[in-house]
Amino acid sequence: MTELSDETRTRAAAPTHPPPREVAPTTRSGRRRPRLPQVGERKVAFLFLAPWFLGLALITVGPILGSLYLSFTDYSLLAPPEWTGLDNYARMVADPRFYQSLEVTFIYVFISVPLQLAFALALALALDKGLRGLAIYRSVYYLPSLLGASVAVAVLWRQMFGAEGLVNAALENLGFTDLPGWVSDPDYALGTIIILNVWTFGSPMVIFLAGLRQIPQMYYEAAAIDGAGALRRFASITLPLLSPIIFFNLVLQLIGSFQSFTQAFVISSGRGSPADSTLFYTLYLYLRGFGNFDMGYASALAWVLLLIVGVLTAANFLVSRFWVFYGDD
């Protein structure tokens, strides 16, 4: 490590190149112009990137392209794939469970993502007040994010939200009667999974907290002197200056939520139970692939999901021009 960096340093200082300046040149808008990497540095960079790049090519890009091919075949896993053209995609159009899984997933994503972000932002604001023991609170609230996607927690939730679980026992003590099984009644199961997802608000919260720290305190002081109330300060200072962070979280959570699998798999007994009310898209994909030996169809499902997420993310970026504020434009 040190040898390499020494070498690059000497090269950078070699007389053929202009000597490094004290201050990097700046553009009009005040941002630093990135220094172009030297040839030797580039080689070293590629060398360091090589393991990651190999992994990307072999473990990610290869299988992705493989699945594109498989999506045009009838592939049972047990016998070699047979080319069937667009057959899988045509079957999808006529598949009621495909639509059911889309409906479940869209409801899940469009309810749980905004709820989760709102929750994360609210807690980040509360924690940003300079509490004592902030690190502890931050860790405590972050914990569900680490645990939330785990099988153990999903199993625990299934117990707690069962017809005779802790939650209903507590509600009965408060005088409620005729309570449903929150995970076993088709009218409520998806809602329970949404709440489980909202509960894992920790990682967007930590990012929000970091974002809040970046907002210069003087804006708030100036606004306070001008007589702006807390709400006004939030709407006119916090929200605009935080909008890139909100956007970042939104994109990440949206993509992540479309791929939710574990919670649905555990809570729904691995089959979208009860009555397909928690048949998430990825769960259906898994069931088709491994349950029905229908890998071709499952691959086609995966590509349709990629398309949906791609289009939504692109739309997200387009719309972001109207509400995300980057400060320097």
Add this chain to the structure above:
Amino acid sequence: MTAAACGGGGGAPAASGADDGPVTLRFYWWGSDSRHQYTQQLIEQYQAANPGVTIEAEFSGFDDYWDRLATATAGGDAPDVMQQDTRYVAEYAERGALADLTEFMPGVIDTAQLDEPMLKTGQLDGTSYAIPTGVNAFALLANPKLFADTGVAVPDDTTWTWDQMVQVAGQVSAAGGGQVFGVQDLGFNETSLEIFARQRGEALFDESGDVGFTRQTVVDWWNTMLALRDSGGTSPPSISVESQAGGVDGSLTANGRAALGSWWTNQLPAISSATGQDMELLRWPGESPQAGMYLKPAMFWSISSRSEHPEAAAKFIDYLINSPEAAELALSDRGLPINTALREQIVPKLKPADQRSAAFVEEITPSLAEPPGLPPQGAGEVQRILQQLHEQVLFDQLTVDEAADRFMSELDAATA
């Protein structure tokens, strides 16, 4: 979760062609800890008696098993000897993944003592792809304490009807005060429907692998399930769904909250020890005049069609099913041995609970019909379709007629 490392991943021995050189066989099964332990002992025993043969063990739980077996098969890396299940034999065999065992029978695999009708359950069009390990029956388990506590008499299972079951279950639930129910919901296992259909001279699938029952049978089936729900004989739908999701340990039967439940005969010991009661085995209602119950192969042994040593693998299977030493270790864990001589030999050595299930199988065998053949490709879907529609019926999201229509058409599509 599973301790099973991919033992021989790509570790196939240099092709030695003939089976007289050193041979390495990969052997994959699913099961519980106790099964893993005695199966390892079986392997050691076999290796000691057959120098030159090395057996690499791989094992996992049931759910992981099928994902891993499918992926291994896709990668051309299937184990030589594998445990198989009724639902999947046709899937694998018809796609050329299983070796034809007929050529080794009876030369390598001695079939003299094997239960003949049972042997047929591993055949497709007269070709053997799988040898049953042993037999089970799907029966009802009764909790005598719950019957006594609620003051309801245990029904006479040789004569009782479905209507009587609805009545008895309702009585138990009424006395159980919301904590104890008459019967754990029966509608989640397609074997229940199979028995119901066979009592009417129908079957889930006919000999050619097509749907073998009428729409009316399914309508009657779900009406019976709803009668049980409405009489309070089964638990409220949410609890039924959760009981089902809880597996054996989380079920109402195992928790001592259902007086009756439908289980495989080899599950009697597990349920008995969970409830702390000597559970009793009962026939299904409606078994007379025509019996619907049958002996089912508990699981199978199969050989991969890609195996480089099929004969050595067949020899190992012969040891698993025909050797007295192997039977002593396995007892009835993989069902009552298909080798009828060994079956008699091990019965006295079984634990009392296992002895009772063996005696029950012995007792009902004369009245049973021949077991159904292998279900067609896509049969793995039947249970999924049945469960999903059953839940919709239980929660009144579908009427019985709508559910029956969808069951018939989805089943047709799945097995087409």
